[in-house]
Amino acid sequence: MLGKFHSNHETETFDLGKDFSKSLQGGNVVALIGELGSGKTIFVKGICSGFSVTEIPLSPTFSLINEYHGKLILYHFDFYRIKSLQELYDIGYEDYFYGNDICLIEWANLVEEVLPKKYFEIKIDNADTENERDITIRMVEK
Numbered sequence: 001m002l003g004k005f006h007s008n009h010e011t012e013t014f015d016l017g018k019d020f021s022k023s024l025q026g027g028n029v030v031a032l033i034g035e036l037g038s039g040k041t042i043f044v045k046g047i048c049s050g051f052s053v054t055e056i057p058l059s060p061t062f063s064l065i066n067e068y069h070g071k072l073i074l075y076h077f078d079f080y081r082i083k084s085l086q087e088l089y090d091i092g093y094e095d096y097f098y099g100n101d102i103c104l105i106e107w108a109n110l111v112e113e114v115l116p117k118k119y120f121e122i123k124i125d126n127a128d129t130e131n132e133r134d135i136t137i138r139m140v141e142k
Contacts, residue, residue, distance in 0.1 A: 001019060001020050001022065001023045001137060002137050002138055002139060003136075003137060004134065004135070004136050004137075005134075005135045005136075005137070006127065006132070006133070006134055006135070007039070007131075007132065007133040007134075007135055008131060008132055009131050010039060010042045010131065013039045013042045013043055013046065013124075013133055013135065014042050014043070014045055014046040014049070015046060016043065016046060016135060017042070017043040017044065017045065017046020017047045017049075017050070018046040018047065018049045018050040019046075019050070020043075020046070020047060020050075020122075020137060021046070021047045021048075021049070021050025021051055022050060023120075024047070024051075024102055024120075025102075026072055026100045026101060026102065027098075027099070027100050027101070027102075028102050028103070028119070028120060029097055029102075029103045029105065029115065029116050029119040029120070030047070030102070030103065030104045030105065030119065030120045030121075030122060031105050031108030031109075031112075031115055031119050031120065031121045031122065031140070032044065032104065032105060032106045032107075032108060032122045032124070033107070033108055033109045033121065033122065033123045033124070034123065034124035034125065035125075035126060036080075038124040038125070038126055038133065039124050039133050039135075040059075040106045040107075040122075040124060041057065041058070041059045041106065043122060043124065043135070044057050044076055044104050044106070045057045047074070047102075047104060048068055048070065048074060048076075051068075051070035051071045051072055051074060051102075052070040052071050053068040053069065053070035053074065054069070054070070055068050055069070057076060059076075059078050059106065060076055060077065060078045062081070064077060064078065064079070064082070064087070064091060065077050065078075065091065065096075072101055072102055073101040073102070074101065074102045074103075074104060075096050075101060075102070075103045075104065076104045076106075077096075077103065077104065077105045077106065078106040078107060079105065079106065079107040079108070079110045079111050080106065080107045080110075082107075082110055082111065085111065085113070085114060088111060088114055093114065097114070097115070097116055098116065108121075115140075115142075117141060117142045118139065118140065118141045118142075119139075119140055120137065120138070120139055120140070121136075121137070121138050121139075121140045122135065122136070122137055123135070123136040123138075
C-alpha cells in the first residue's frame, strides 16, 4: 500500500496504519517522519492493531525501544532524544534492522544514514486544521 493519503482525524490515521500493516512482513523496516504530535505513534498503534498486538503501544521516547508481540514481533523505536549514532551501536541496532521481525522507527530522519537499503517511509505532515494530516507512504531504495 503506497501512495498519498489524507486523514481528517486521528482515528483515520490509526485506520490507515492498520490497513498498511497488511503490506508488512517479517524483516520490514518502517521509517516514520513527522513533526512532534503529527500522529506517528497513532499510525504505529494502527500497525500494531493489524498484527493483533495486545499491549498498548506507547512512544518509547525515554527507552529508545519497545517490543510488542502479536502475529509477529514488532520493535518500536523513537529516536527523538538520540544524541549520537553510538547509542544505536550500543543497543545493537543491526540485529533489529536486519532481523526477521518488523521495526517501526519514529524520527527515522535523525538516523537516515544507518537505515537499510530498502525500507518503507511514512511521512506525516500537518494539514489545514488541527486534526488533518497528509500522509505519504513510499518504498525507499538507496
